[in-house]
Amino acid sequence: MAVAQAETIDLRDTGLSDAELFERIPQDTAAVEKITAPRYSYWHSVFRVFFRKKTNILILAAFAFIIVFTYVYPAVMGYDRYGNIMDSTAKHLTPWAAIEKFGFSIRWIFGTGASGQSTFDAMWYGARISLSLALLCTLINFTIGIVVGAIWGFSKRVDVFMNEVRNVVSNVPGTLIISVWVLVFSPSFSTLLFAMCVTGWIGIAYSLRTQVIIIRDREYNLASKCLGSSTVRIAVKNILPFMISFIVTIMATQIPAYIASEAFLSYIGLGISDTTLGKILYNAQSAMVTPGWGWEFWCPVMLSAFISVVLFLIGQNLGDAADPRTHM
Amino acid sequence: MVKYFFKRFFRGCISVVIAIALIMLMVFSWLDPTLIFAEDEQYTKLSNNQKTLYTYQKWEEYDYLDYVPYTDWLNAKTASGEITEEERAAVAAIGRTADADNAEVARYVAEFTAEYEAQGYTVVRLDAVMATPTRIATGGSQTLFAFQNTPLLVRMLNFFTGILDFDNIHYVQEDIGERGLTFTLHDPAYGGEKFAPAIMGNGTLHKYLLYVDGSFPYIHQNFVKIRLGTSYSVNKGVDAFDTMVMPQGNYVRSTTYYPTGVVEESADDLHSATYLAGSRELNMVYQGLYTDDYTNVDLVKDSGSRVAYSFIVSIIASALAYIVGLPLGILMAKRKDTWVDSLGNAYVVIIMAVPGLAYTLMLKAIGNKLGLPTTFSLDNPTTLMYIMPILSSAIGAIAGEMKWMRRYMVDQMNSDYVKFARSEGLSEREIFTKHIFKNAAIPIVHGIPGAITGALSGAIILEQVYLIPGVGGLLVQAIGAYDNAVIVGVALFYGVLFIISAILGDILMAVMDPRISYTSKAR
Numbered sequence: 001m002a003v004a005q006a007e008t009i010d011l012r013d014t015g016l017s018d019a020e021l022f023e024r025i026p027q028d029t030a031a032v033e034k035i036t037a038p039r040y041s042y043w044h045s046v047f048r049v050f051f052r053k054k055t056n057i058l059i060l061a062a063f064a065f066i067i068v069f070t071y072v073y074p075a076v077m078g079y080d081r082y083g084n085i086m087d088s089t090a091k092h093l094t095p096w097a098a099i100e101k102f103g104f105s106i107r108w109i110f111g112t113g114a115s116g117q118s119t120f121d122a123m124w125y126g127a128r129i130s131l132s133l134a135l136l137c138t139l140i141n142f143t144i145g146i147v148v149g150a151i152w153g154f155s156k157r158v159d160v161f162m163n164e165v166r167n168v169v170s171n172v173p174g175t176l177i178i179s180v181w182v183l184v185f186s187p188s189f190s191t192l193l194f195a196m197c198v199t200g201w202i203g204i205a206y207s208l209r210t211q212v213i214i215i216r217d218r219e220y221n222l223a224s225k226c227l228g229s230s231t232v233r234i235a236v237k238n239i240l241p242f243m244i245s246f247i248v249t250i251m252a253t254q255i256p257a258y259i260a261s262e263a264f265l266s267y268i269g270l271g272i273s274d275t276t277l278g279k280i281l282y283n284a285q286s287a288m289v290t291p292g293w294g295w296e297f298w299c300p301v302m303l304s305a306f307i308s309v310v311l312f313l314i315g316q317n318l319g320d321a322a323d324p325r326t327h328m
Numbered sequence: 329m330v331k332y333f334f335k336r337f338f339r340g341c342i343s344v345v346i347a348i349a350l351i352m353l354m355v356f357s358w359l360d361p362t363l364i365f366a367e368d369e370q371y372t373k374l375s376n377n378q379k380t381l382y383t384y385q386k387w388e389e390y391d392y393l394d395y396v397p398y399t400d401w402l403n404a405k406t407a408s409g410e411i412t413e414e415e416r417a418a419v420a421a422i423g424r425t426a427d428a429d430n431a432e433v434a435r436y437v438a439e440f441t442a443e444y445e446a447q448g449y450t451v452v453r454l455d456a457v458m459a460t461p462t463r464i465a466t467g468g469s470q471t472l473f474a475f476q477n478t479p480l481l482v483r484m485l486n487f488f489t490g491i492l493d494f495d496n497i498h499y500v501q502e503d504i505g506e507r508g509l510t511f512t513l514h515d516p517a518y519g520g521e522k523f524a525p526a527i528m529g530n531g532t533l534h535k536y537l538l539y540v541d542g543s544f545p546y547i548h549q550n551f552v553k554i555r556l557g558t559s560y561s562v563n564k565g566v567d568a569f570d571t572m573v574m575p576q577g578n579y580v581r582s583t584t585y586y587p588t589g590v591v592e593e594s595a596d597d598l599h600s601a602t603y604l605a606g607s608r609e610l611n612m613v614y615q616g617l618y619t620d621d622y623t624n625v626d627l628v629k630d631s632g633s634r635v636a637y638s639f640i641v642s643i644i645a646s647a648l649a650y651i652v653g654l655p656l657g658i659l660m661a662k663r664k665d666t667w668v669d670s671l672g673n674a675y676v677v678i679i680m681a682v683p684g685l686a687y688t689l690m691l692k693a694i695g696n697k698l699g700l701p702t703t704f705s706l707d708n709p710t711t712l713m714y715i716m717p718i719l720s721s722a723i724g725a726i727a728g729e730m731k732w733m734r735r736y737m738v739d740q741m742n743s744d745y746v747k748f749a750r751s752e753g754l755s756e757r758e759i760f761t762k763h764i765f766k767n768a769a770i771p772i773v774h775g776i777p778g779a780i781t782g783a784l785s786g787a788i789i790l791e792q793v794y795l796i797p798g799v800g801g802l803l804v805q806a807i808g809a810y811d812n813a814v815i816v817g818v819a820l821f822y823g824v825l826f827i828i829s830a831i832l833g834d835i836l837m838a839v840m841d842p843r844i845s846y847t848s849k850a851r
Binding site: 167175181184260267270301305 | 677680807822
């Protein structure tokens with residue numbers, strides 16, 4: 001070091017002009033953005049925080065179990081509702097009686113229903129449609145809700161218009177809209193899906209709009225705006241990450257709500273004609289109070305509760321983990 | 329502030345009108361109109377042309393279309409003196425087919441067709457349905473009529489202008505003698521001795537326009553009535569609003585003083601008498617009881633109306649939710665991060681995640697095991713039958729109150745003014761009751777009216793499970809029977825309730841918190 005200092009060269013001695021000595025290099029936009037900080041990856045941190053809680057692994061396992069039984073099990077085993085309809089001794093059996101009659105198989109562990117069908121098969125078959133409906137509904141409502149909510153929060157003109165739309169929709173109970181819709185059109189899967197989505201996204205868009213309004217005028221966004229970021233960039237890069245935790249949390253309450261509303265619609269006789277969890281409840285209502293027939297009613301009830309709780313917990317915990325403030 | 333709320337109410341009404349218009353569009357334009365006959369026994373009994381005629385008659389009655397049979401047209405012509413009675417009788421019977429008409433009939437049929445087609449009507453001629461070459465099948469006689477669908481906009485206009493029905497002395501079209509209102513201090517329905525002021529009318533639809541009786545709200549009026557459309561199948565011929573507010577259950581007989589002076593033990597409610605043209609002449613019983621054609625009376629029943637049942641259950645359930653939920657929420661906030669908090673959170677999570685139908689059914693089963701009545705019975709009502717529905721409704725609402733109360737309390741606990749109060753040396757008790765609770769209660773109070781209406785609309789499920797004769801059950805029944813007028817009526821009822829509750833919530837919040845003002849001037 002000392003040697004180097006002694007050998008300092010005076011640039012004037014070289015006899016070269018400034019142009020020869022210096023070269024103007026272009027500004028490296030990527031390097032400007034780089035801040036020297038510990039390496040931080042958002043999604044990496046999300047999963048790190050998520051898996052830090054050991055119960056989450058248990059919940060995920062339960063979720064995997066549900067997915068396998070709702071989507072793989074009925075496809076592999078098949079489900080024939082009227083397979084045993086001619087056999088009068090096969091109806092309304094308790095698990096023990098069913099196993100005794102048909103021999104042990106996973107099919108019979110919850111007994112049989114009114115037409116001799118396996119309760120276990122029926123409830124997973126029903127869960128497949130109920131869960132698909134809930135997930136599709138979530139996908140559609142949240143896609144529309146997020147896009148509309150972002151625009152709603154940013155544009156004052158859209159705000160005025162959308163507030164009026166929301167006033168109209170929120171003044172009528174959602175159940176009423178859905179039931180009238182299902183009444184008017186044929187009670188099929190797509191009708192029910194459409195009915196649940198036709199106004200369902202407004203609530204999501206509205207709560208998102210409120211969050212966007214809270215965050216959009218924060219100082220860091222003002223600073224970003226001063227530095228020349230476009231509105232789209234602010235929305236996608238600055239605000240959306242803040243929203244993820246919020247979105248996942250409301251998703252956690254919405255998925256069970258969709259499952260519940262399908263069950264409710266089927267229970268009052270407005271559901272789709274196919275077998276769903278709600279439809280099973282509707283068909284097995286009389287079995288609820290009949291001694292010995294309870295299995296065919298309570299198993300689907302328990303399953304819908306179980307699926308809802310698992311999805312709710314995953315959503316809640318993922319929502320917590322998605323909040324950057326928990327990443328410390 | 330009054331002006332602000334008036335404006336809010338007005339805007340709310342506009343949005344309800346739009347929503348109702350959308351629902352009307354759906355049920356009246358997109359729904360197959362023959363579906364309204366789904367529960368109609370008479371419809372299934374009829375056959376051939378008679379069935380078609382019946383559908384058109386009913387559609388006219390329920391405002392779907394304007395329907396003019398050929399015979400009515402001829403009668404109108406006779407009444408106006410254009411044709412004589414003999415001419416009418418000669419051409420009234422049309423042939424079995426168009427070719428079978430004689431020349432005179434064919435001329436009138438052509439005139440009828442031309443007249444109505446010019447007005448945009450569709451003229452339909454149904455030929456006779458023959459069982460054998462010479463015998464006409466049951467209900468198969470030939471017929472001729474014209475109809476025109478009522479445009480949806482006209483329908484909506486009729487609906488909204490008809491909601492408030494003002495009674496007046498020119499209501500009755502027939503000759504009824506001297507029209508006018510009379511005021512009496514001694515209501516004849518009580519025998520004419522007792523002091524009971526009443527206003528009675530002649531020429532009005534209702535006989536009694538103002539009267540007093542022993543039931544809430546003690547003074548009743550019939551000047552203005554709310555009409556939401558006549559029910560087709562749920563409560564045939566009765567208005568949807570009346571279906572919601574009329575008492576149900578068993579008849580109650582009491583000493584009734586009829587206008588002729590007859591005194592009888594009867595369930596007739598003379599105060600509800602409405603005009604029914606010619607009814608006295610046709611009915612021997614009425615001749616002995618009444619002195620005029622105001623003979624159409626409701627019957628006194630002992631149980632509450634649908635609205636009453638729905639409100640009783642939802643108000644008590646909401647009150648219970650606040651009474652139980654708030655202290656638990658406060659406890660959770662105070663013992664934050666202890667087992668109390670975790671237990672409370674677990675409860676909230678379970679209630680939020682498990683479908684309402686599932687835990688309602690479980691509670692019903694538990695109630696059944698405990699020997700409590702799990703279905704409503706109007707024949708022998710007991711207070712016990714309220715327990716399970718109220719509990720089922722409250723159990724979900726309690727979780728909601730706990731969750732929010734805890735949230736608000738925790739938010740307040742972390743705020744700077746609380747730290748300041750603590751540093752000033754205030755006791756924890758003082759901080760909680762005087763500062764934190766006061767502030768946390770504001771949003772809770774805001775939610776009270778919303779909680780009650782929420783419980784009301786959520787009661788659809790409850791009323792279905794426990795068979796409560798309430799408004800929610802009526803909606804489900806109406807949807808099941810395709811009773812469109814009732815669907816629209818109930819939707820309007822819920823819509824208006826929602827606006828009122830939102831405004832009430834804001835008023836309550838402003839009362840609780842003097843900092844809140846809804847007018848920009850006061851700020």
